Amino acid sequence: MTYLGPSGSQIGHKESIKDTARVLGRMYDGIQYRGHGQEVVETLAQYAGVPVWNGLTNEFHPTQLLADLLTMKEHLPGKAFNQMTLVYAGDARNNMGNSMLEAAALTGLDLRLVAPSACWPEAALVETCTALAKQQGGKHHPDGRYRRGGERRRFYLYRRLGLNGRGEGKMGRTYRPAARLSG
Template sequence: MTKDILTLLELSKEEMDNLFQRAIELKRRHKQGIRENSLSGKTLGLLFDKASTRTRISFEAAMVQMGGVPTFISAKDTQIARNEPIKDTARVMSRYLDALVIRTYSQSTAEDFAKWSSIPIINGLTDLHHPCQVLSDIMTVIECKGGYQGLNVAWVGDGNNVAHAWINAASVLGFNLTLACPEGYQPGEEIVQNAKCKVQSAGGGVIRLTADPVEAVKAADVINTDVWASMGQESEAEARKKIFAPYQVNAELMAKAHQDVIVMHCLPAHREEEITDEVMEGSHSVVWNQAENKLHLHKALLEMLILR
């Protein structure tokens, strides 16, 4: 079993399936009022460089609901901000904590923490990957569709960190994934090629890129989108609005998909940009269940890693 979750490639299909099953069980038990204590006496650190609503709160609540204690650490308030080496900070935090969630800019920062830590390091978002988000997204797909095998998943918009995590998930789990992104804003070529090679060797689904959102959604069971300008790209926001305008998830695009398609957005959403208010509040939207499921998937993930 892996020590860290830096990308979804650290997990096998069996491990992911076990996570989904446990998360769904924990959600059911939570709704029944059953209290958990498997992480009693354990402490989770959250070391964040970037703003967060859902990731921070869901990890903190997850740890509390499993009987443990979370502690939030703003990176700017630590000695890291005064150039203490990661290898020093990581080894010290390993003496205090049982696991650490990192939300930062560079993927290499998370990798360095994993290298020097003796405790599990969990990627809570970097500019390159957002693995935990997609785990809870797939849990939502399973709840809505009864599984993921044979499904057609569409990604419409920027080929960003969440798109990268969906690509990795498809390469491990074998569902079909089509990503519609404008030229120049497609996912990382190395990530795509590695995923395609993994799919071919495993005999799984198909991963395709297109510039046409209609082509991506025409057979879709699931439609995903995200903001057009991620954190750190605010200066590009106005230019991106023009480039991405044809990629808006709206009623016209939805009409091209299956009648029972579900629509997902990892939030926060810029309504009337990447998704219309009509679609986000409509009958196909599962964004609120999707957001809730971060809590339950994180409980299963923390339990798996801390008690490994």
């Protein structure tokens, strides 16, 4: 394993991303990219010739969701993801919100986003993931409400809205859920 940070690599500066991908693909059996743009990890994947995975970009954070899903399975051995519910209360207009939508769509997980509509992921991603979730037997509830019911096991994640400066302008104030979620 080798770490190439911004100061130790010319990726995208003196060397093109394509050329860097080709060289790294000859040197390593796999590449994890952790950086800013999603387009960089996609270009690496296209030209490296070895597996490339997204460790974190501004748009997605799938390795965190993989860890979260494995933790859920560890706590509920024998349960399928389509028998679990993930409730996320907070600003979902970020890489975690996007990755939660994708993970739920691919696994059949019941995802509940509790936030005003101004804090949901982009509509096109919600639409794509909702259609995929239906094929996998999952559900998305990006409607700002949380309803209890059934005997499914739930996992709760919370992130205060408006802390990153995006919430104040669009919503007029920082959003705080009126009710506290409990198991």
